[in-house]
Amino acid sequence: MHIGTKPKNLIKKKVFIQEMNISTEISDRKMKQRLLKDKIFTNGMIFLAFLSGVPLFLILYQLAIKGYRQLNISFIFEEAPDTMEAMIAVANNEIIPGGIANGIVGTLIIVGLASLIAIPLGIICGTYLAENAKGKFAGLVRFIVDMLQGVPSIVLGVIGYIWIVKPVTSGFSALAGSVALSIMMLPSIVRSTEETLKMIPGTLKEAALSLGVPYHKVILKVILPTGISGILTGVILGISRIAGETAPLMLTALGSTVINTNITEPSSAVPLLVWEFYNDPNLVNMIWSASLFLLLLILGLNLSAKAIARKWKVQY
Amino acid sequence: MPTEQKYKEKVVIKNPIEKIESPVLKIDDLSVSYGGDKYAIQNVSAGIAKNKITAIMGPSGCGKSTLLRAINRMHELYPNTHNKGGVYLGDENIYELNPIQLRRKIGMVFQRPNPFPTMSIYDNVIAGFNLNGIKLKRSEKDEIVERSLREVGLWDEVKDTLHNRGTFLSGGQQQRLCIARALAYTPDIILLDEPTSALDPIATSKIEDLLVKLKKDFTIVLVTHNMSQAARISDYSMFMYLGELVEYGKTKQMFTTPKDKRTEEYLTGKFG
Amino acid sequence: MNSEKIFKYLLVSSGVLMVLIALGIVATLFVGSIPSFKEFGFGFLFSTEWDPTEGRESYGALPFIIGTLLTSILALIITFPFAFSISLFLGEYFKDGALPSFLRSVVDLLAGIPSVVYGLWGFYALKPLVAELGLNAQGFGIFTSSVILAIMIIPYASSLGAEVISMVPGSLKEAAYSLGATRFEVVRNVIVPNAGSGIFAGYILALGRAIGETMAVTMLIGNSNNMPTGIFDLGNTMASLIANQFGEAEGLKYTALIEIGLILFVITGIVNYIGKLIMKKLSA
Numbered sequence: 001m002h003i004g005t006k007p008k009n010l011i012k013k014k015v016f017i018q019e020m021n022i023s024t025e026i027s028d029r030k031m032k033q034r035l036l037k038d039k040i041f042t043n044g045m046i047f048l049a050f051l052s053g054v055p056l057f058l059i060l061y062q063l064a065i066k067g068y069r070q071l072n073i074s075f076i077f078e079e080a081p082d083t084m085e086a087m088i089a090v091a092n093n094e095i096i097p098g099g100i101a102n103g104i105v106g107t108l109i110i111v112g113l114a115s116l117i118a119i120p121l122g123i124i125c126g127t128y129l130a131e132n133a134k135g136k137f138a139g140l141v142r143f144i145v146d147m148l149q150g151v152p153s154i155v156l157g158v159i160g161y162i163w164i165v166k167p168v169t170s171g172f173s174a175l176a177g178s179v180a181l182s183i184m185m186l187p188s189i190v191r192s193t194e195e196t197l198k199m200i201p202g203t204l205k206e207a208a209l210s211l212g213v214p215y216h217k218v219i220l221k222v223i224l225p226t227g228i229s230g231i232l233t234g235v236i237l238g239i240s241r242i243a244g245e246t247a248p249l250m251l252t253a254l255g256s257t258v259i260n261t262n263i264t265e266p267s268s269a270v271p272l273l274v275w276e277f278y279n280d281p282n283l284v285n286m287i288w289s290a291s292l293f294l295l296l297l298i299l300g301l302n303l304s305a306k307a308i309a310r311k312w313k314v315q316y
Numbered sequence: 317m318p319t320e321q322k323y324k325e326k327v328v329i330k331n332p333i334e335k336i337e338s339p340v341l342k343i344d345d346l347s348v349s350y351g352g353d354k355y356a357i358q359n360v361s362a363g364i365a366k367n368k369i370t371a372i373m374g375p376s377g378c379g380k381s382t383l384l385r386a387i388n389r390m391h392e393l394y395p396n397t398h399n400k401g402g403v404y405l406g407d408e409n410i411y412e413l414n415p416i417q418l419r420r421k422i423g424m425v426f427q428r429p430n431p432f433p434t435m436s437i438y439d440n441v442i443a444g445f446n447l448n449g450i451k452l453k454r455s456e457k458d459e460i461v462e463r464s465l466r467e468v469g470l471w472d473e474v475k476d477t478l479h480n481r482g483t484f485l486s487g488g489q490q491q492r493l494c495i496a497r498a499l500a501y502t503p504d505i506i507l508l509d510e511p512t513s514a515l516d517p518i519a520t521s522k523i524e525d526l527l528v529k530l531k532k533d534f535t536i537v538l539v540t541h542n543m544s545q546a547a548r549i550s551d552y553s554m555f556m557y558l559g560e561l562v563e564y565g566k567t568k569q570m571f572t573t574p575k576d577k578r579t580e581e582y583l584t585g586k587f588g
Numbered sequence: 589m590n591s592e593k594i595f596k597y598l599l600v601s602s603g604v605l606m607v608l609i610a611l612g613i614v615a616t617l618f619v620g621s622i623p624s625f626k627e628f629g630f631g632f633l634f635s636t637e638w639d640p641t642e643g644r645e646s647y648g649a650l651p652f653i654i655g656t657l658l659t660s661i662l663a664l665i666i667t668f669p670f671a672f673s674i675s676l677f678l679g680e681y682f683k684d685g686a687l688p689s690f691l692r693s694v695v696d697l698l699a700g701i702p703s704v705v706y707g708l709w710g711f712y713a714l715k716p717l718v719a720e721l722g723l724n725a726q727g728f729g730i731f732t733s734s735v736i737l738a739i740m741i742i743p744y745a746s747s748l749g750a751e752v753i754s755m756v757p758g759s760l761k762e763a764a765y766s767l768g769a770t771r772f773e774v775v776r777n778v779i780v781p782n783a784g785s786g787i788f789a790g791y792i793l794a795l796g797r798a799i800g801e802t803m804a805v806t807m808l809i810g811n812s813n814n815m816p817t818g819i820f821d822l823g824n825t826m827a828s829l830i831a832n833q834f835g836e837a838e839g840l841k842y843t844a845l846i847e848i849g850l851i852l853f854v855i856t857g858i859v860n861y862i863g864k865l866i867m868k869k870l871s872a
Contacts, residue, residue: 005412006413006417007406007417007421020456022452024444024448024450024501026448026768031417034770034773035770038771038772041772042771044673045677046677047673048673049670049691052698052739055709056697056701059706062709062712121602124599127599128602128603131599137603141607148610150796150800150860152799152800152802152856154802154852155852158620159613161834162616162846163616186609214592216591219595243702244703245702245703247802247803247806247827247831251830251835274705287708294702298700302696302697419767423766426759426763426766430762431763433760433782434782446777447764448769
């Protein structure tokens, strides 16, 4: 706002304020102060808002600069190197041989299995909540889903350990990791399904029902397909949320130096490998490329979720 | 709906500024755009008479709200606005004044009652002082609140609930509270943008009585959708159509012998 | 039974399953904590000792409860000016255009970075900086963790705020402008009072996030089991303690860690509940 000048007094008013001898004048000095305050606040706000984004670029820069050297074909198709191999390579200033194939396979299996558990259950439960907007039990379920969303991932790791590692697989296992992660991704699938289905106008359902289509077929063949983009977006965001999780896997899948496809055995995962490389001084060079890979994977998932939300949007 | 073509040979009122003797506000060839070359109002000239009620009428989208907002520069809250011409308060162009100081002189009441919901009735009345950082003694505040509320006839209704929130009042009471808020800060001119359109007939007539009473102390400019309201309370009337000031004059004259055919059609209910 | 009925049962049973999962989690943590509770009672909450030496094993949660609250509340304080600025920027000052959509993407991406990557960056970039500033000998500690946490929760703290700020009715802002307020005064006197509880709810939910965050904190807090003496001291949060020690824990230590997990669960539950409660009041 530009400062401009102060209007002159025009009218001698007989209004009560004049009788009270109170001035509503604002001095030039005070006006300047207020405008200055406004300017400082606006600029400070813009500065702080964009400063918040700086860490993102520093992180991306660091990962890209330090990580790209290791990113090659063998990085994706070979198992993680052992410490000795890596040490020799580093000593000779070579690229560390090997890759993160055990982590990639582990992540695919653990996340895939978690999705297999969480997606059907989440969609069914979300449909239930959308179809029973007002019911008492539905209200309880909604509350519980909200609360589940806030459970710290490490606690779910403990749960995976007690439920699966001890009694079922009698040892660390990919399955235990999947169970922990499936609980973690459930709430976002339930809520996105519910929100999407609620947006679908009731007339659509009425139209189908009036044609004599049974209720369950209306849901399965009309309502769910109409909401597919919203549901899918929620599913992908749920996957991207668990794909980078490390803490619960430390207590469940534990990690493995080789590719392992048996879900009752310990398994590696990309975030677990980052943690292992971080703890092994000889493998430190690998953490950047593994992190870069993980970050690209998650950003890719997020971007595809956005693209789906935009492109598959059904108009009603 | 008449086309523009039909009225090519319209009666143009030259320089309506001249028609008002010693106007407190002069609108001089004002055009306002919200972006691009399209103007919401075009080449409007008019003088606003002191201590009178001036009504601005016209169908929706004719630019009457834009004209009103241009008088205290509230239209500048939208991005990309620009204007040509000027508005003079005394001999100063308001577009060269500080908008904050200007709004102290020219207050505004809006279409829907908008008391601040987080403030009490009391704080709403003195909001102008608080917002502008004018420090007052407790006794001064009390007096301002009481006299402003008396002025709008709200004191007896709310004197026991001054520290309750203003949003618990009825629509008509809320609107009178908003008028009290505007006049407590003693502007020279009060602008009202369809102040009764959201109110029932009883609340509307209370506000109309109030405005008539207030004009001895304030100059009032009122946008209204309601022709009979303009006829009842205004001294001068403007008729706007498609962004243009078609006719401006004494209300009685305009309602009995409109000069422009469009005005006549509007007043007889042919469109609008 | 016809398919219609089966379908309806299927829907309801998914809800039942959700309830069972939640009850199962609570029950599991409770049952797992029983031996520890029998041994230490409520003293567990107030004891500052964490001694796994065989023969004189003794466990208490206080240093970790304090460590958790200290890191997360400090993180919230650090994040506040940034998150509030973003909320205002996106919710009031710049609603459409290239700049706000850029900022929105940046915030989204910040939310997508895995905790372990934040930890790495904190370890290699932030920790040396903290050490150089002389705040702490090695750069580890509560303060360093809080800074990383602050960055991590920016998206959660700012997004709800931006939403409620954008919903403050334009008519109220206009009323303030018409009385001669500057934009800053409109923010202070109209936007903040009207959107305040929503903004606050966002911070509460972000606090819940910070309390449960594990990896980044584990990598930066220094993992000391002593009572922290200040914000630049080393420490442990409940989450980082479990991450560090659960793997090899046996016997009493194992159940003590589960009890820590239960406490963590309850605290995040309460914090999130408060946040949701405020949000519910808003939408009502």
